[in-house]
Amino acid sequence: MEVMRHTSTFLRPPTPAADGPSLAYALVVLNQRLPRFAPVLWNHAKLRIFADGGANRVYDGMPKFFPEQDPSEIRRRYKPDIIRGDMDSIRPEVQEFYCNLGVKIEDVSYDQDTTDLHKCIAFICDSTPELDKSKLCILVAGALGGRFDHEAGNINVLYKFSGTRIILLSDDCLIQLLPRTHSHEIHIQSSVQGPHCGLIPIGAPSASTTTTGLQWDLTDTGMSFGGLISTSNIVREERITVNSDSDLLWTISIKKDI
Incomplete structure (x- = not known):
């Protein structure tokens, strides 16, 4: 039986060849408190997606990791490649902020049979040809904590996309x-x-x-x-x-x- 190897070097700051054969990390941020190592996850990622209210979490939370710096500058630095989801949680001023930065915002509320995380994983798997899927590893920040049905839905996504490396993360x-x-x-x-x-x-x-x-x-x-x-x-x-x-x-x- 083929061996699948796993390592959590994404929890440490990136270093040259830290992952051996390089993994292609994507980061999905959900609508829960950012883990304290969120900036490290960000630096590993080649693609960053905010799932609906995850945009609020980064907008509010990322400047707290850099209290000596201008919050607006931090928010501009940590902008996603896309915001995707039902768009029923993102605050209007947060949506406007990222729109003004040119971030693509994709409302997929027509699909009520899947979660925001499912929608983001599907986008990564189907719409990002630049990522080598054989080396893809998706890091999900804010996946645990809060409502249990949300946690169960996130775990269900692991099974739905069982052929893709997905790691759910909390503090x-x-x-x-x-x-x-x-x-x-x-x-x-x-x-x-x-x-x-x-x-x-x-x-x-x-x-x-x-x-x-x-x-x-x-x-x-x-x-x-x-x-x-x-x-x-x-x-x-x-x-x-x-x-x-x-x-x-x-x-x-x-x-x-x-």
């Missing part, structure tokens, strides 16, 4: 899908993440999951809701391996001091 943790079609090798960035982690069989039960590198490794272990799930596990090695007959969610804590 506290990240979540990504480990598709059953691959073996997985996770390289831990111990300076910025861990030690707490988990493997969650949300899509379907797992009859057999095997791991290495964890405090409580799994060996051909079955997992399901109503049964065992691997929560509050701890990374013990810099390299974690996961093999499962089911899609799993991988989550790991993000350290407070980054």
Whole structure:
């Protein structure tokens, strides 16, 4: 089975060849509080999209990371490539500000069957030929916290676009899908993440999951809701391996001091 390798070097400032074979990062900002490492995510991204009210979050929140600088200058510096969504949350003055900067604003409220995140991921996958999709990794800021139905919708997007690397981020943790079609090798960035982690069989039960590198490794272990799930596990090695007959969610804590 082909091995899929994962690393979270996007949590650290960009350095030459930091990701080995370079990944093409895209950033989607949702309508939740910006994580404290938002400027670092921005600097990694080749494409930046605000999902509707995510524009408010950047407009209000990004200047707070640079209190010694002119807020207007910060807002002009951190402008997106596009704002996309139902457009029912972005404030009028924020929309006007970005319009005046020439930012494309795309109202897709005619589609009420998908979330704003889904609309943004679909745009990245279908309308950005300049990005190498084989190396694409989509970082989603503000994906966790707030209403649970929004969180569930964001997790559903991981399954909807299971062939695309998508990482949901908050101040506290990240979540990504480990598709059953691959073996997985996770390289831990111990300076910025861990030690707490988990493997969650949300899509379907797992009859057999095997791991290495964890405090409580799994060996051909079955997992399901109503049964065992691997929560509050701890990374013990810099390299974690996961093999499962089911899609799993991988989550790991993000350290407070980054």
